[in-house]
Amino acid sequence: MLSLLIFIPLLGALLVGFWPTSINGKLPQWLALSCASLGLLWTLVLAIQFNLGQTSQQFAESWPWINSIGLNYNLSIDGISLPLLMLNALLTCVAIYSTDPSLQRSRFYYSLILVLTAGVNGAFIAQDLLLFFLFYELELIPLYLLIAIWGGAKRGYAATKFLIYTAISGVLILASFLSIVWLSGAKNFAITSLHSTSLPLTTQLLLLGGILIGFGIKIPLVPFHTWLPDAHVEASTPVSVLLAGVLLKLGTYGLLRFGMNLLPAAWNYLAPWLATWAVISVVYGLSCAIAQTDMKKMVAYSSIGHMGYVLLGAAASTPLSILGTVMQMISHGLISALLFLLVGVVYKKAGSRDLEVLRGLLNPERGVPVIGSLMVIGVMASAGTPGMVGFISEFIIFRGSFPVFPVQTLLCMLGTGLTAVYFLILVNRAFFGRLSAQVLNMPRVYASDRAPAIILAVLIVILGIQPAWLVRWSEPTITAMVGDWGRGNSSNPHPLVPNPQHPTPFIGELANGNYGK
């Protein structure tokens, strides 16, 4: 069943790319969208059949592949990967739908998008280190091509920079994975067969270092972030949507799944430093966002800052903070996708993203008032305004992290204020005041331009009002995971830093008012 998540988009890519007769116009887009919708539908079927009470992996598939190197085709999902799969399926549909129908070489483009989706899906459901790595690398190639071929003026530079960074990331991750397997004496790369917790702390620290830098590049965390603003600025809007919405989550997912889960003692040892790293990433990323005049670059730096929250929650490693990291991955996926979509529409209509040029776009007749209103919703969600999903995820992270790292959490909370600062600058400059002369005669905005952004905005509000609809998928898995992690960590013969003896409230306890009693 899970294989369909990989094979539907792959077959779709083959169909669109190698259709025997010439297909032009909107047909490639509709073919790709149909495949992506089928993938979304299948993900929803899986979600319906997903057993919420079961904490272990579900829908497992296992096939031997290359026994000589210990590579097996092991797939399954749990409460962490399922929401990410849903996010990927949704944003793929949004990205394909938002693509300019007049795009050149569209068949190749849509094929690459579908291969990208297959790679991401594969990475989220792989239960084998090497298989994960293969899928992780698989998505790099289409993403590189999508930026290099359909990007902006400096696309070559941005794509190459992205490739170099992520290649280094891949090498570090592969080296760490191979070391984990070989040093722990495992017979294959299956996650279940690994015994990495028995490794000495120093070894774990070295391995974790590789994983942290490897996934830190992908997330990206400061100072490994410099590829991201360039990639976003040069990438087309749909690619930015996928890049910010889903692909960055591979990094945070990797940190949780392989950093925290496989090397708990080292993770625990480094946790205070990781929390401090999160603070640096948040404050630096968001401060840089304030300095930007390119709307897209501003949103890109915003992503860097908000990914720092994920690291904070993961570093704290309480059930609540881990839940917050998963929530933040989803909420950031939705919010950043919305913001990039809206910036894309503004750029398409106004021909500029420069905050020195744009002004008065909320003008009811000649501006883009609906897009502007959605932008206001987007920035409010990003700044953590209550009633939106951004508030829920950030609150849960802060609530879960504060008992463990109060100083770092408080410093990270400054980020919400910084977010409000730069997004107010963005909205005030670009959307209020008199419409600037350069954008007096913008082309009209059609319902099709607005539709994907409206869908995302509605989801952001609904999940903000009813967060339980999102939490329910992950909560049991995280409870079990943190429980296992605690046991694994305590089994370490030489813990350098004891487990934090702090209460670890869970969202259910908070909701019931039982916490602290």
Added chain:
Amino acid sequence: MVTMGNKHRNYPLPEYIKRLQTGGALLSDTPENLLEVVGILKSYGIVLDAYSKNLIYIANEQFLVFFPFFKYFNGEISFAKLLRHWWHDRINFEYAEYCMKSMMWHGGGGLDIYLDTKEFQDRAQAVIAAKFKNNPLILGLNQLFPDFLTEQLRVYTYYTGLGQFWRVMSDIFLSLSDLYDKGEIKSIPQVVDHIKEGLVVNAINPVTYAVKIRGKVYEIIPKSVGLTFLADTAVPYVEAVFFRGTPFPGNISYNAQAYQVPPDQTRFQYGALYADPLPIGSAGIPPTLLMQDMRHYLPEYLHRIYRQSRRGEDDLRVQICMSFQKSMFCVTTATILGLMPYPLDTQDPSEERANQIYLGKWMERLKTSELLNVDK
């Protein structure tokens, strides 16, 4: 002669002075302008007709009603009409009231002068006494605050004054449209001539106001006062609504304390000829109401042009406003030409000079208007 030439050069917009002197209009004579102006004046005529009827209805039937809940219903109250009103699918009579208040505030003309006379006050007191004959509370309050109800009646005189003015203008604009449809109007100067002729023909129409209380008629502005259409309603209206206007909150925030609003009303330049069309469509600004009303009555030939524009109907109200400003420059041209001190074709140098100075002063006022923007 040399001196005159220098003066000519000192006035702004000399090309427009030249154009007016040679029988042209402020607005260039192009087929596109003609179509826009006639089309928009047709819809404006229909809207003015409704405004006019309502203003006169309010003045005649709703005067001194403290809570005129149904003043926009013209006496036809039904649940269906009420629902339509709440749904806002109606003529925005509030715009007419905005213009009326603007006229009253800026004053000017014989009506303004008459309202401060003893005669008006006596007539007003007679009306108040009759209206509240059986209401000792109000009569008592009127004794304590004699200016309040009198001032209310001044407002109703402006209701009727503007209503009577728009009655004439509506007919002028609709007849213009009929002539255009018959192919008899083929240029912008012909449009101007038609409006000017209408203004001149109705120039001495008397402006009167009388109300009926319990079967007895009370004259508030009798014919004997001598108020006339052109001098006492048309000119003050053009001054108040076309030129001065009021600074309403649009995309610009006015700070009167920082002297961003001139302390002297005569220096106001917020009227229709100066209005930035871009904020049109924003909630809470009066011109939006007018454009909203006109969009319901656009002739198909004009609506088609708007639909074919870059943004289609997305910026319809801004496009209507820009066409409306073009048409208002035609009305202004008619007013300028109608009030010329001497005939345009005079051969007398002193009269020529006077005409030149007259036109130059108009251009001084128009140099900051939207003229150059709409006449590209």
